[in-house]
Amino acid sequence: MELIARKGDILDAETDLLVVGMYKEEDWENPFISRLQAALGTKMKKLAKAQDFEGKPGQTLLFPAPDAMSTDYIMIVGLGKMDELPLSSIREAAGNAIQTAKKLGLERVAIEMFGEDDKDFDAAKTGRAMAEALLLADYSFSTYKKKKGANIKQIDLVAENGNDARRAQKAVESVQDVMSGVTLARDLVNTPAQDMTPTKLAEAAREIAASSSSIRVKVLDREQCAKKKMGAYLAVDQGSDEPLQFIHLTYKPKGRAKKVLALVGKGITFDSGGLSIKPSKSMETMKCDMAGAASVLGAFKALARLQPKVEVHGIIAATENLPSGKAIKPGDIVRASNGKTIEILNTDAEGRLALADSIHYASKLSPDAIIDLATLTGACVVSLGEEVAGVMSNNAEFANAVLVAAAGAGEKMWQLPLEQNYRKLIESDVADLRNTATSRYGGSITAGLFLKEFVPEDVAWTHIDIAGPAFAERPIGSYLAKGGTGFGVRTLVSLIENL
Numbered sequence: 001m002e003l004i005a006r007k008g009d010i011l012d013a014e015t016d017l018l019v020v021g022m023y024k025e026e027d028w029e030n031p032f033i034s035r036l037q038a039a040l041g042t043k044m045k046k047l048a049k050a051q052d053f054e055g056k057p058g059q060t061l062l063f064p065a066p067d068a069m070s071t072d073y074i075m076i077v078g079l080g081k082m083d084e085l086p087l088s089s090i091r092e093a094a095g096n097a098i099q100t101a102k103k104l105g106l107e108r109v110a111i112e113m114f115g116e117d118d119k120d121f122d123a124a125k126t127g128r129a130m131a132e133a134l135l136l137a138d139y140s141f142s143t144y145k146k147k148k149g150a151n152i153k154q155i156d157l158v159a160e161n162g163n164d165a166r167r168a169q170k171a172v173e174s175v176q177d178v179m180s181g182v183t184l185a186r187d188l189v190n191t192p193a194q195d196m197t198p199t200k201l202a203e204a205a206r207e208i209a210a211s212s213s214s215i216r217v218k219v220l221d222r223e224q225c226a227k228k229k230m231g232a233y234l235a236v237d238q239g240s241d242e243p244l245q246f247i248h249l250t251y252k253p254k255g256r257a258k259k260v261l262a263l264v265g266k267g268i269t270f271d272s273g274g275l276s277i278k279p280s281k282s283m284e285t286m287k288c289d290m291a292g293a294a295s296v297l298g299a300f301k302a303l304a305r306l307q308p309k310v311e312v313h314g315i316i317a318a319t320e321n322l323p324s325g326k327a328i329k330p331g332d333i334v335r336a337s338n339g340k341t342i343e344i345l346n347t348d349a350e351g352r353l354a355l356a357d358s359i360h361y362a363s364k365l366s367p368d369a370i371i372d373l374a375t376l377t378g379a380c381v382v383s384l385g386e387e388v389a390g391v392m393s394n395n396a397e398f399a400n401a402v403l404v405a406a407a408g409a410g411e412k413m414w415q416l417p418l419e420q421n422y423r424k425l426i427e428s429d430v431a432d433l434r435n436t437a438t439s440r441y442g443g444s445i446t447a448g449l450f451l452k453e454f455v456p457e458d459v460a461w462t463h464i465d466i467a468g469p470a471f472a473e474r475p476i477g478s479y480l481a482k483g484g485t486g487f488g489v490r491t492l493v494s495l496i497e498n499l
C-alpha cells in the first residue's frame with residue numbers, strides 16, 4: 001500500500017473513495033461540502049437527515065459520486081465540534097474511511113487533511129495521527145485464510161496548502177518507519193503458538209539483524225543460559241519440548257551514542273499456566289504472551305530505519321510455559337542469575353521468572369536505563385481495563401519520560417505505585433522471594449516489586465505491564481482490529497528519539 005501526503009483539491013482527486021470531514025455545527029456551510037452539494041443537487045441534506053448524520057465524531061455518510069467526478073464514492077465523516085478537534089476524533093474518522101473502503105473492496109482512497117482551516121492546525125501532528133490511523137486500520141492478518149482481506153493500494157492525504165502537504169509528508173514518512181515495526185509486532189503476536197515458537201522468534205530477530213549493518217544478534221541456548229546460572233528462566237523452560245532461545249539484539253549508532261538503553265520483552269510463546277494450569281477460556285489468547293518480545297522486535301525494526309544516536313539492547317528470554325513430567329512444580333525452589341532464590345508457588349506466574357534473569361542480564365550491559373514490556377498480570381487488566389498499560393518504576397524522572405513518550409505516541413499508560421509496604425507479601429519462609437504474593441490484592445504491584453529485586457539500585461528502570469492493551473479481544477475504535485495491537489512499539493521509538 002502506498003500512502004502519500006500531497007497538495008491538491010480533494011474534490012478533483014482521482015480515486016475510488018473520496019473522504020471529506022464535516023464539523024458538527026458546520027451545517028453544510030463548509031466550502032467543500034457546499035461545492036459537493038452544488039454538484040449533487042440538494043438531496044444530500046435529506047440523505048443526512050434520513051441517516052441521522054449530524055457531523056458527530058464517528059458518524060459517516062456514504063453515497064455514490066455523480067458521473068462528473070473522478071471518484072466512485074464520496075464519504076463525509078463527522079469530526080465533532082470545530083474548536084475541539086482532538087487527535088482521537090481525527091484517528092477515528094481516518095479509521096472509518098479505511099473500514100468503508102475495505103468493505104466496498106475499493107483500492108484507492110483520497111482523504112482530506114482534517115482541520116486544516118483551524119487556527120491551531122499543526123500539519124505534522126495531524127499528518128502523523130492520520131497516517132497512524134490509516135496504516136493501523138489497513139492492517140489485516142490473513143496468513144491462514146483462503147479468502148484474503150481486501151487490499152487498499154493507494155491512499156492520498158490531500159492538503160489545500162503546499163506547506164502543510166510538505167510537513168505532513170515528512171510526518172507520513174517517519175510514521176511509515178515506525179509502523180513497519182508495529183505491523184511486525186502484530187504479525188508475530190497473531191501467529192499461533194504452533195508456528196511462533198521460541199525458535200521462530202529468534203529467526204525474526206536474526207532477520208532484523210540481517211537487514212541492517214547497525215544491528216547484531218546473539219542467541220544463547222539452554223547450555224549457555226545454564227552457564228550464566230539463569231535458574232529462574234530455565235525453570236519455566238523445563239516443561240517444554242521446544243528449545244529455548246535467549247535473544248540479545250544490539251543496535252549501535254554510527255558515531256558516539258548519547259545513552260545506552262536496554263529493552264526487555266516477555267517472550268513466553270505460549271502460557272498454559274504450567275502445572276498450575278489455566279482454565280481453558282483463559283488459555284485461548286495465550287499465544288499473546290510474547291507480545292512484549294514482539295514490541296521489542298518491532299522497535300528494533302523501526303530503529304534500523306530511523307538510526308537514532310542511542311545504543312539499544314533488546315533482551316528476550318523466549319520459551320513456552322507447559323505442564324509435563326519435567327515441568328517445574330509448586331513448592332520448588334530455584335536460584336536466579338543474581339543469586340536470589342525463589343520459591344515457586346504458582347507456575348502460572350512464569351513471566352516474572354523469565355524476566356528476572358533477563359533483567360539481570362540487561363543490567364550487566366552498563367545501561368543508563370532498562371525498560372521492560374510484559375503481558376505480566378491479569379490483575380493489571382482488572383485495574384486498568386483492556387486499553388491501558390500499567391507503568392511502574394524505581395525512578396520518577398525515567399517513568400515520566402516513558403509516560404510523556406506514550407502520550408505523544410497515542411498509547412495509553414497509567415502509573416501504579418511500587419508500594420514498599422507490599423514488599424513483605426513476596427517474602428518466602430524458605431527462600432529469598434516467592435513468585436506469587438500472599439495476598440491476591442494489588443497483583444500488578446507485587447509482580448512489579450518482584451521484578452525490582454533484579455534491578456541494581458543505581459539503574460533507572462521502568463516496567464510496563466501490557467496484559468490489557470497488547471491483544472484486543474474486540475476491535476478498538478475504528479482503526480484497531482481484534483488481535484495483536486503492536487502496543488509499545490510507538491512509545492519505545494518515541495522514547496528513544498527523545499533521549
Ligand code: BES
Binds near residue numbers: 273289350376
Ligand atoms: N500471561 C499471564 C498474564 C496475562 C493475563 C496476560 C491476561 C494477558 C492477559 C501471566 O503469566 C499470568 O498468568 N499471571 C498470573 C499471575 C498469578 C498466578 C499471580 C495472573 O495474572 O493470574
Ligand code: ZN
Binds near residue numbers: 273347351
Ligand atoms: Zn502465566
Ligand code: ZN
Binds near residue numbers: 376
Ligand atoms: Zn504469562
